[in-house]
Amino acid sequence: MSHNTDLLTLRSATKSYGSVPVLHGIDLSIRDGEFLTVLGPSGSGKTTVLRLIGGLEPLTSGEIRLDGQDISRMPINKRPFNTVFQDYALFPHLTVAGNVGYGLSVRHLPRKEIATRVAEALDLVQLGRFAERFPSQLSGGQRQRVALARALICRPRLVLLDEPLAALDLELRRQMQEFLKSIQREVKTTFLFVTHDQEEAIGMADRICVMEAGYIRQLGSPHELYYRPNCEFVARFFGENNLVAGTLGSVQDGLRAIDTALGRLLCSVEGQPHLQAAATGAAAFAAFRPEALRVASAGDKDNRFSGTIADVAFAGSSTMATIAAGGEASRQRLKMRLASRVEGSAFTAAENVTLAFAPREGHLVLA
Ligand code: ADP
Ligand code: MG
Numbered sequence: 001m002s003h004n005t006d007l008l009t010l011r012s013a014t015k016s017y018g019s020v021p022v023l024h025g026i027d028l029s030i031r032d033g034e035f036l037t038v039l040g041p042s043g044s045g046k047t048t049v050l051r052l053i054g055g056l057e058p059l060t061s062g063e064i065r066l067d068g069q070d071i072s073r074m075p076i077n078k079r080p081f082n083t084v085f086q087d088y089a090l091f092p093h094l095t096v097a098g099n100v101g102y103g104l105s106v107r108h109l110p111r112k113e114i115a116t117r118v119a120e121a122l123d124l125v126q127l128g129r130f131a132e133r134f135p136s137q138l139s140g141g142q143r144q145r146v147a148l149a150r151a152l153i154c155r156p157r158l159v160l161l162d163e164p165l166a167a168l169d170l171e172l173r174r175q176m177q178e179f180l181k182s183i184q185r186e187v188k189t190t191f192l193f194v195t196h197d198q199e200e201a202i203g204m205a206d207r208i209c210v211m212e213a214g215y216i217r218q219l220g221s222p223h224e225l226y227y228r229p230n231c232e233f234v235a236r237f238f239g240e241n242n243l244v245a246g247t248l249g250s251v252q253d254g255l256r257a258i259d260t261a262l263g264r265l266l267c268s269v270e271g272q273p274h275l276q277a278a279a280t281g282a283a284a285f286a287a288f289r290p291e292a293l294r295v296a297s298a299g300d301k302d303n304r305f306s307g308t309i310a311d312v313a314f315a316g317s318s319t320m321a322t323i324a325a326g327g328e329a330s331r332q333r334l335k336m337r338l339a340s341r342v343e344g345s346a347f348t349a350a351e352n353v354t355l356a357f358a359p360r361e362g363h364l365v366l367a
Pocket of ligand 1: 022041046
């Protein structure tokens with residue numbers, strides 16, 4: 001897949017309500033054809049970004065460009081975007097077909113063309129048999145598919161989805177995640193999808209934009225965010241992670257030392273010039289994932305430390321061990337993920353263990 005051209009760009013976009021700033025100079029480029037997820041905790045500004053793009057709110061400053069053209073002042077009904085909301089926003093008095101075709105009938109397209117396109121859109125979301133039903137006769141997942149068909153039928157350049165799955169129960173949400181992703185692949189329309197759920201983001205997105213408190217903290221592929229978080233917030237927010245505070249030491253062979261309560265650790269700084277260049281003695285965190293941590297073997301000479309198993313929690317295919325490590329005064333609680341089948345029952349609480357992680361699996365974030 002090539003998503004190389006930018007479809008939509010926000011430049012230094014700010015938004016204040018009264019004197020309260022809620023977005024602080026957002027720069028964001030959405031590539032044509034990608035599935036871009038905006039991820040952040042409640043109140044971080046996700047909905048505001050969508051409302052600015054959709055034209056529901058004016059920018060306070062900055063600009064929005066579509067194909068390079070400034071559309072900051074373009075009225076909402078001229079923007080080639082459609083929004084899917086969490087609460088579906090279907091018309092209760094119209095049938096499924098009536099809801100899906102609504103956007104075309106207000107544009108006075110010929111009835112025959114409307115009928116054809118409605119049938120196509122309903123087939124796409126696998127609701128062909130439900131054309132004559134009313135929204136009240138559908139399940140939550142089916143209503144959300146109607147809302148999606150209604151958004152896609154106008155052939156928008158960009159579909160804006162604001163936590164569209166948040167009202168569904170877990171099982172249905174998983175199904176809808178796969179369904180949305182497959183539809184997006186099929187129609188190749190650009191999706192801007194908002195969620196506060198990082199698992200949902202990891203599973204669906206080509207790229208993820210992480211927001212906190214009105215700022216974009218990082219934009220990258222799920223893989224980049226998971227393995228190369230660029231700040232403490234992303235390292236903590238995105239997946240489970242072990243963060244151990246320390247001060248930076250020397251750099252050698254793409255690894256940098258950090259002195260912590262667990263002793264001197266080595267972490268990868270390859271391809272991360274800002275971490276190679278940071279001053280010696282600067283405050284930072286060593287970050288390593290629960291699955292990177294393991295019982296040390298004789299061959300492990302770096303990043304070895306001892307600890308005590310505090311808890312072992314079975315979670316289906318994996319088992320999570322909690323380990324207390326470091327001295328009394330600087331106790332660290334670490335997570336270690338074990339494969340349940342192989343090693344899940346190999347540990348008991350209060351057992352003493354020597355652990356290690358490979359330097360290449362350790363990362364640094366500045367404090
Ligand atoms: P999210 O969608 O990430 O939960 P929002 O974009 O809805 O966040 O809100 C970001 C911030 O802007 C919040 O602090 C929220 O209280 C504030 N906010 C949103 N809409 C308004 C409004 N119409 N008037 C005043 N403050 C608002
Ligand atoms: Mg919101």
